[in-house]
Amino acid sequence: MEIIRYAELKAIPWRNGGGVTRELARHPRTPPAQASRQTAAPDDAWDWRVSIAEVSKAGAFSTFAGMDRVLTVVDGELLLLSVDGAEHPLEKYRPFRFSGDAESAGALPTGDIRDLNVITRNGSFKGYTSIIELSKKRAHPVFAGQFGILLQGQATVSPGAAGGVLAGAGSAGGPTGLPATDIPETERVELNRYDAVVGADAATPEVLGRGFLAVVSIDPEAETGAD
Structure with a gap:
């Protein structure tokens, strides 16, 4: 029986300073040399990833070309997510699916939030x-x-x-x-x-x-x- 302890995961800062991400799992797993990097730059060396982000500042989200995303607010009240110009109010515990190719950004009208991200490569995997x-x-x-x-x-x-x-x-x-x-x-x-x-x-x-x-x-x- 395998348990991934959240407290043991490394917090990686976003490039725009708007928050940090802790990665629970990805496939294929990142080689140790890559996992030790301190940057949060997105890459396409995986087919799926599950992570939890702490969002403390409004701003743009990273794009993931050729990917499908499911985002769920798990702490905090509300995230105003803009996807290709369309605004979506995301309440706590309500999963929302959108394209990783889309231009997306988040606003925080009620304060900081945490969100659970499930990102999968189109044609290879589907996340729920x-x-x-x-x-x-x-x-x-x-x-x-x-x-x-x-x-x-x-x-x-x-x-x-x-x-x-x-x-x-x-x-x-x-x-x-x-x-x-x-x-x-x-x-x-x-x-x-x-x-x-x-x-x-x-x-x-x-x-x-x-x-x-x-x-x-x-x-x-x-x-x-x-x-």
């Missing part, structure tokens, strides 16, 4: 973000190709039964939760705010608690070609 309310009675599974990110509240994660329960799983409409199993307290690992659980289909991690969880799904897109 869902916000679910956790329960102390029904554990929520995190399957392979998914990340479960604790946004608010208190929660623990534990490995489920080998092989997990896959029926109905997937970004298009999976189960709302599994009955909480009688797992010893010693096998439950506490999550802190913005920690991410990496999904798996064997011993599928199950999150239990009170609060809100972002479930990010990264689905490969089917290749198409001539017969």
Whole structure:
């Protein structure tokens, strides 16, 4: 069972000084020599990336040519996002999809915000973000190709039964939760705010608690070609 601890991630400043970004995961992973760089310049050496940004100043967002973006405000009240001149008021916990090719900028009418970013390469992967309310009675599974990110509240994660329960799983409409199993307290690992659980289909991690969880799904897109 893999947990990405938010407190251990490096904060990389934006080039315009408007905020910082912490990267939870990307594919393919950046070689260590690149990961140690202090710049926040965007690159195209990956096919998908999941990150959390702290936005403290209005201004332009980076463009990601050939990419698809899903942005979700996870802390703060409101982000006014301008995409190719059209303004979109983004409230907390409401995912918004837009093109990475677009000219985009953000304004902060109610103060600083944090946002969860899921960026995927068109034609290779498709990203989805869902916000679910956790329960102390029904554990929520995190399957392979998914990340479960604790946004608010208190929660623990534990490995489920080998092989997990896959029926109905997937970004298009999976189960709302599994009955909480009688797992010893010693096998439950506490999550802190913005920690991410990496999904798996064997011993599928199950999150239990009170609060809100972002479930990010990264689905490969089917290749198409001539017969």
